[in-house]
Amino acid sequence: MVAAPSLMEKTWTSDSGQFLAVEYDDTYLVYFKPSGDTHFLNFLSFGIVDAVSKTALSGTELHEKLKTDFSLTSSELPVALVTSTIGELDQAGLISSVDNSK
Amino acid sequence: MNTLARLGSYSRSDLRSALKQGTLTLHLGPFTHLVSGASNALLDFLSDTYRDYQVEMAPSDVTDVLLSLEAPNLLRRFVRRQITPNPGFKVPAVPLPIHMAPLAYEMGLNLSVALKCCRFINVHAGVVADDSGAIVMSAASGAGKSTLTAALLQHGYRLFSDEFALIGLDKPLLYPYPRPISLKQETISVVRDMVGDSWISETVTDTPKGDIAYYRARESDLAQDKTPTAAKLLLFPKFEKGARAMTHQLNPAEAIMRLVPASTNYSLLGEPAFHALTGLLKNIRAYEITYGSTTDSLRLVEQITGQKML
């Protein structure tokens, strides 16, 4: 798992002006303006987008924040799941790495 | 003469002449359609199935849909005559034998509205309404959408559309577009038994879609074709032979994810379309319903709406 640590070490951000989000019962429909794509996010993936749109966070910081915000333990929210979700969101363009833009 | 009147009030020769000259203007719902096509099959179809629709014999100032039914080439105008819809832009339409002009006409209108009309977000769905709002039924072809639409019309609902839910971009209201209901294969006899022979057009046989007939809209459906209404329910009907009747409520976000692929212009419209669909689902519930008979489908709608029909 070479990719996992690097995603967790990177710092992530998101521009809330670039997407529209509507919540329906703990799920979120997100329209991402730059791509025109529509995404169906659950509480975790939207939680990540929402968190990094307010403050840029590293993957590790994000993991800690999500655990606190959603009252979850490390076993309930494994690092690998956060890593893979960050990867999905990054690929969709909903979050981006600050390190990449430097 | 440039007066709006029932198509049935015009003589056959007037209609023939207007079709030939391309001046027949059909007013329906939010669209005006300028139609041309020199085919007796088309003339017969319009005279029967569109008899109660409002037309005029001259072009309007603004035309939304321009549809010409024409031979695919000069040869086919005279020899083994064929017809193909020309909505003014390139479409993947296979030429049809000329007696299938009704199908070419309906397909041509569908293509025009689906691909060109961007004043609304268009979703492939049947829509009926009563005073409490509209029921939108989105389903793939063959899932029983038209049969359920026809059945609901027998129980107090009026026809909004068999083919497209037209959703406003400013307000998430549904706009009526009550074209005849397209019936395929065994659905023809089911609906014929339900509504009576006089409401069903002649069957066009052996088309690329099998046998096709059309259930004529009623004057009461057409009388309110300019009045939009809010949605009250979204259904994804699924007819399966022998299936037990079941409902499954969908998360609105999931329902929207199903509606998006059924829309012909969501991607084109982008952000306004997102607002329209999320607005539509704001205050209504969405269900997938599975059933094995028309009676069951009506019972499910009764159960969900709480409105007695049977």
Add this chain to the structure above:
Amino acid sequence: MTEKPILPDTTESEDRTPEESRIAERRQLLMLGAAGLPMMLTLKASAREVLVSQLNCVVNFTSRLRILVDCDGKAWVGTRNIKYEDGKGFKVADITKFKDEATYSFPAGDVPNNWLPDTCPIEECSNDDDDDDDYDFDLESASTELDELMRTSLPAQADGIMLASKPKGKDDDDEDDDCDEDWIDSGYAFYELGKNTTITPADHLSGGSWSPQNNNKGLFITLSLIYESRHGETPGWPGISCIVSIVNYLGTQN
């Protein structure tokens, strides 16, 4: 008729508070996520990506395919060869056999005029329709338009292997009056797609619409579309699933 049970919706269950239910659902979701369930779904705005995957399909011919077309626009598709000699034309017995053993046949009018034998006689076709009323109000100009047709619409041959055609007498299917001879030099066009030929149907799309190229591959695409429109994804026709996937993508005809 016995009534079937109408099942109640089963979205809510047990005696949890909404908050407890939500937490339980979240934990379950995370467990599914840890097992590989994606935490987001995407509907692509642009159809381009779908287009690419669906249009990438290629039809590959594992054996030779031949198509015989007559002046009425009938087509027969098979594998037999039809002998052709310069100055003599096609061997009539081969044509008869080809028709008899054709794997598929298409009725009159199916083949567009691009692929008809060139110089098909007007008189053979102009008086045999049973629906003469259609276009009747245009017949006054028919002769001039047909003259124009003859001048401008002769089938182009492109890279199709069109071997025959010259005006001939009326074609009465297999029992043609002219067919008592051994060879026939008109009235048919014969196309061949060799073994290992590949066709990329997407090459025959233009601006999102079908626009079959004017060659033997284009004829195959045209017949494929006709087959698909009549039989859907019925197996048998070469490459039908590829054609169907594209037609479904184009999906504009309900």
